[in-house]
Amino acid sequence: MSSRNIPAQIGRAVIALLAVGALAGQAGVVWAANWVVEHHQWIADRSIALQFEPGAELTDYAEKAQFSAEGEIYFYASRPEVVPALEFDNYCSRDEPGIGVLGCYRLQEQRIYLYDVTDERLSAMEPVIAAHEMLHAVWGRFDPATRDDLAVLLEEGFAQLPDEHPLRERIVSYEEYDPNSRIPELYALLGTEAEVLPAALEAHYANYFTDRQRVVALAAEVYGIFDSFGAELDSLVADLDARLVVINSKKAQYELDAEILGADIAIYNDRVSRYNDGEDIDGAENFDTEQANLIQRQDTLRTERQEIEGLIDEYNALLDELNTLNQELTELNQGINITLEAEEELDDIDTVEQAS
Numbered sequence: 509m510s511s512r513n514i515p516a517q518i519g520r521a522v523i524a525l526l527a528v529g530a531l532a533g534q535a536g537v538v539w540a541a542n543w544v545v546e547h548h549q550w551i552a553d554r555s556i557a558l559q560f561e562p563g564a565e566l567t568d569y570a571e572k573a574q575f576s577a578e579g580e581i582y583f584y585a586s587r588p589e590v591v592p593a594l595e596f597d598n599y600c601s602r603d604e605p606g607i608g609v610l611g612c613y614r615l616q617e618q619r620i621y622l623y624d625v626t627d628e629r630l631s632a633m634e635p636v637i638a639a640h641e642m643l644h645a646v647w648g649r650f651d652p653a654t655r656d657d658l659a660v661l662l663e664e665g666f667a668q669l670p671d672e673h674p675l676r677e678r679i680v681s682y683e684e685y686d687p688n689s690r691i692p693e694l695y696a697l698l699g700t701e702a703e704v705l706p707a708a709l710e711a712h713y714a715n716y717f718t719d720r721q722r723v724v725a726l727a728a729e730v731y732g733i734f735d736s737f738g739a740e741l742d743s744l745v746a747d748l749d750a751r752l753v754v755i756n757s758k759k760a761q762y763e764l765d766a767e768i769l770g771a772d773i774a775i776y777n778d779r780v781s782r783y784n785d786g787e788d789i790d791g792a793e794n795f796d797t798e799q800a801n802l803i804q805r806q807d808t809l810r811t812e813r814q815e816i817e818g819l820i821d822e823y824n825a826l827l828d829e830l831n832t833l834n835q836e837l838t839e840l841n842q843g844i845n846i847t848l849e850a851e852e853e854l855d856d857i858d859t860v861e862q863a864s
Contacts, residue, residue, distance in 0.1 A: 549649055552585070553581055553582065553585035553649075554581055554585070556584070556585045556587065557580070557581045557582075557583075557584040557585040560584040560585070560587055562584055562588070565590055566583075566584075566588055566590070566638070568635075569622075569634055569635040569638035569639075570583055570635075570638065572632075572635040572722070572723075572726065573635040573636065573638055573639040573642075573700075573717070573722065573723040573726070574717050574718045574719040574720070574722040574723060575639070575642065575716065575717060575718070576714075576715065576716055576717055576718050578715050578716055579639075579642055579646075579715075579716035579717060582642055582645045582646050582649075582716070583620070583638065583642040583645070585618075585645070586613065586618060586619055586620040586641070586642070586645045587619050587620070588619070588620040588621070588622060588638065588641070589619070589620070589621055589622065590622045590623075590624050591621050591622065591623065591624060592624050593623065593624060593626075596609075596621070596623050596624070599612065599614070599621040600612035600614075600621050600623070609623070610622070610623040610625065610633065610637045611623060611637040611638070611640065611641045612641065613641045613644035613645050613648065615648055618645070618648070620638075620641040620642070620644075620645060621641075622634065622637055622638060622641065623637070627839070627840065629733060629840065630730055630733070630840065632726040632727075632729045632730050633726070633727075633730045635723060635726055636700055636701070636723055636726050636727045636730070639699070639700045639717075639723045640696045640697070640699075640700050641696070642716065643695055643696040643699045643700065643716065644692065644695075644696050646716060647692050647695050647696070655691070658691075658695065658709075658712070659691045661706055661708055661709040661712070662691055662694040662695055662698060662709070663694075664706050664709070665694075665698050665702060665705045665706050665709050666679070666694055666698065668704065668705070668706070669702060673702075674701075674731060675697050675698070675701055675702065678697065679693060679694065679697065699713050699716075699717075699720065700720075700723050700724065700727060701724060701727045701728075702724065703721070703724050703728075733840070734837075734840065737833060737836070737837050737840070740833060741830065741833055741834070741837070744826060744829060744830045744833065745830065747826060748823065748826055748827060748830065751819065751822070751823045751826070752823065754819065755816065755819050755820060755823060758812070758815070758816050758819070759816055761812075762809065762812050762813060762816060765805075765809055765812070766809055769802070769805050769806065769809060772802060772805075773802055776795075776798055776799070776802060779792075779795075780795060783795070
């Protein structure tokens with residue numbers, strides 16, 4: 509090969525490389541176009557999230573629930589809105605007594621709506637609901653194969669829950685309302701309210717939370733408030749029931765003794781009256797003893813009546829406490845958008861009347 513041929517050969521090599529580069533560029537454009545088409549939702553989510561201005565309330569929810577950067581993207585991409593109570597049913601409605609709807613993810617709009625919880629005692633519930641709905645938004649992006657794989661893990665996680673865990677009862681309510689909701693709801697519920705999960709499922713949720721236990725703790729805090737009220741109400745009702753048994757027993761005995769005493773006094777008075785009219789009455793010499801005995805029985809009954817009245821006063825004071833707790837619990841239920849049917853309302857127990 510002569511030196512003169514080198515430039516020509518190098519030139520062809522450069523041309524060949526450029527040609528290969530051009531072909532590669534064309535393939536890259538096609539590949540990139542296909543990627544964009546296949547990942548349009550991924551791109552749209554990030555674009556919407558970047559443009560969305562959440563405000564202090566929503567960022568507070570995300571912070572308290574410990575959303576990861578990925579979790580925040582799906583939350584903000586859903587353009588969450590906190591809706592006042594009077595308007596909430598326009599966005600999220602479930603006309604079922606005893607069920608509190610605090611948020612929803614509307615699939616067609618790909619938007620999250622959150623109930624404005626104004627009761628300060630229940631403020632921990634808001635980030636829990638925000639996280640719950642964020643997970644629904646995430647679930648809405650999964651392909652069928654991913655959902656099938658997760659369904660196995662979700663059922664495994666659900667099976668591990670303690671028998672008394674509140675989610676066992678709640679998932680039944682979801683299924684009764686919509687038989688197809690079990691797996692999507694388990695995905696949102698377990699992710700926000702189950703303390704212990706299979707390792708693979710825990711790793712999955714780590715994509716959306718920096719510390720999932722924080723949102724679980726917030727849920728437990730709210731349910732603890734209701735559990736505390738429930739325990740106190742149960743204790744008061746049991747105490748009132750026991751006291752009522754004693755009061756009714758003592759009242760019945762008092763009324764029987766009073767009736768017998770009344771009859772004995774009537775007999776005594778009749779005998780005295782006939783004696784004073786000059787009639788010969790057997791045992792008239794014992795009138796003073798009989799009178800003293802009757803007066804003693806009257807005093808004893810008077811003491812028993814005072815005791816019963818004291819027991820009734822204590823009962824009615826506890827009853828006032830129970831009715832106050834009932835009212836507070838009703839307000840708490842209203843605070844999480846729960847309406848009770850008439851037969852389910854926490855009715856006041858009637859006061860006990862004093863002995864007559």
